[in-house]
Amino acid sequence: MADPILRLSRLTKTFGPLKAVDGVSLEIHPGEFFALLGPSGCGKTTLMRMIAGFETPDSGLIDMEGRDLTPVPPHRRPVNMMFQSYALFPHMSVERNIAFGLVQEGMPKAEIAKRVTDMIDLVQLGGMAARRPDQLSGGQKQRVALARALAKRPKLLLLDEPLAALDRKLREETQFELMRIQRELGTSFMVVTHDQDEAMAMAQRIAVMRNGVIEQSGAPHQVYREPANRFVAGFIGKVNLFDAKVLAVAFGRTRLALTSGVEINIERSDLAVGAQATLAVRPEDIALGSANAAGLIGEVVDAVFLGETSQLRVQLPDGAIVQAARMNARASDTRQFMRGDRVSIGFAPSAVRVLLS
Ligand SMILES: Nc1ncnc2c1ncn2[C@@H]1O[C@H](COP(=O)(O)OP(=O)(O)OP(=O)(O)O)[C@@H](O)[C@H]1O
Ligand SMILES: [Mg+2]
Structure with a gap:
């Protein structure tokens, strides 16, 4: 340059x-x-x-x-x-x-x-x-x-x-x-x-x-x-922040537990066992599914249709709110969620950004 x-x-x-x-x-x-x-x-x-x-x-x-x-x-x-x-x-x-x-x-x-x-x-x-x-x-x-x-x-x-x-x-x-x-x-x-x-x-x-x-x-x-x-x-965009604790680090992977007890594995090995971290996940990386799956479960408290996208707010049992964004393409047959629905909340390990400060 x-x-x-x-x-x-x-x-x-x-x-x-x-x-x-x-x-x-x-x-x-x-x-x-x-x-x-x-x-x-x-x-x-x-x-x-x-x-x-x-x-x-x-x-x-x-x-x-x-x-x-x-x-x-x-x-x-x-x-x-x-x-x-x-x-x-x-x-x-x-x-x-x-x-x-x-x-x-x-x-x-x-x-x-x-x-x-x-x-x-x-x-x-x-x-x-x-x-x-x-x-x-x-x-x-x-x-x-x-x-x-x-x-x-x-x-x-x-x-x-x-x-x-x-x-x-x-x-x-x-x-x-x-x-x-x-x-x-x-x-x-x-x-x-x-x-x-x-x-x-x-x-x-x-x-x-x-x-x-x-x-x-x-x-x-x-x-x-x-x-x-x-x-x-x-500050840049919307984000979901989850507090987590490092459980184990081995072979380039790290296992963390969210405060809800749900565990996830990510590809990273520079964290210390026992350390506290914050996991950042963007709303568009949150996948919602039916509530019979294991993992994070919450209740849809707001579902706002914005044309291109829908913005959903899901409340966890501890009161925390998770924001999810879904594209509303006509071609997709994804299910529409409504206020009051119980849903599972998932995200791919690759969508997680670990923040230490
Ligand atoms: N001449 C001055 N005397 C005393 N304090 C000042 C002076 N100019 C700016 N400040 C203070 O310095 C800080 C930074 O001000 P600045 O104007 O650079 O902010 P900014 O980021 O441009 O904010 P905004 O987005 O509101 O325009 C503020 O707390 C402001 O009150
Ligand atoms: Mg200014």
């Missing part, structure tokens, strides 16, 4: 007693679409503001293409940031909003006109150049903000919740739009979002942040299938 365009090393920022960003190391590659996820207040905006130059780190390095960015003022960095609230100038036309940074930079007029036209085409706002922001829809404002942020041709664009103000349908359309624009320009995008589906849909790589720390980063399927810990497992 090519050298990273951006390399953060042990970046830290404190506000009084609070470590908003706590030793973050991270690389972004040329042309990469990278998504940063995490709960409110975990430090996402602060991290971006440091990369853009609006906040000074307490310690750590921000290296861009081999150059330390620390002494470089924001407007001289090959980085631009699109803010959580688009921050368009209300009294300026679309055209002038997009041109703003270029005018400030002293770019020749003819060149600015050309660049603005290109940007308007790119974000498909033809015919709206003379309108003011209050004459635009939410989605159109979002496009103006994007065009303005891209006009100076940054090598890295930081987008802080770029779709948060849009309703769900427009959000989904705009996701594809952002991906198209990012591909066309080849600019690296780093996008902050609260929405894990959005992150997985758009990004080649995602990072999950909590309390100023990056808990895990990787390709979406990797983070989903192999979450590093309970927090990541629960």
Whole structure:
């Protein structure tokens, strides 16, 4: 892979007693679409503001293409940031909003006109150049903000919740739009979002942040299938967590007992006998069957039909809830479960992810 365009090393920022960003190391590659996820207040905006130059780190390095960015003022960095609230100038036309940074930079007029036209085409706002922001829809404002942020041709664009103000349908359309624009320009995008589906849909790589720390980063399927810990497992997608104890380890296999007494064998040999572990199983990996089988038995307490899938919630004798998802293909003759049904709950050993923290 090519050298990273951006390399953060042990970046830290404190506000009084609070470590908003706590030793973050991270690389972004040329042309990469990278998504940063995490709960409110975990430090996402602060991290971006440091990369853009609006906040000074307490310690750590921000290296861009081999150059330390620390002494470089924001407007001289090959980085631009699109803010959580688009921050368009209300009294300026679309055209002038997009041109703003270029005018400030002293770019020749003819060149600015050309660049603005290109940007308007790119974000498909033809015919709206003379309108003011209050004459635009939410989605159109979002496009103006994007065009303005891209006009100076940054090598890295930081987008802080770029779709948060849009309703769900427009959000989904705009996701594809952002991906198209990012591909066309080849600019690296780093996008902050609260929405894990959005992150997985758009990004080649995602990072999950909590309390100023990056808990895990990787390709979406990797983070989903192999979450590093309970927090990541629960944050990215739905998950069932079962407490278990290691009973025996032999010949590359481990036998564990769930608290219900049910035992399972998995292919793994690095666990200690007697250790406690958490088993994570995704709802789509839970198989429900008739209750006469041995094993985990529960009662369906909710069965929600969602078209493509049905989501079921099954209560175990100890009160714990297991979530199961089933595809509703017409061709499949699988049985429909209803509230009140007693069912067995099964999962393949290969669907189990063992979590130790
Ligand atoms: N200028 C500041 N002074 C003091 N505390 C701050 C400042 N900026 C941010 N913080 C605190 O730092 C923490 C991280 O804030 P940040 O804005 O980076 O969170 P975030 O992950 O972007 O959250 P959200 O998803 O809600 O936008 C929060 O606890 C916040 O209150
Ligand atoms: Mg924020």
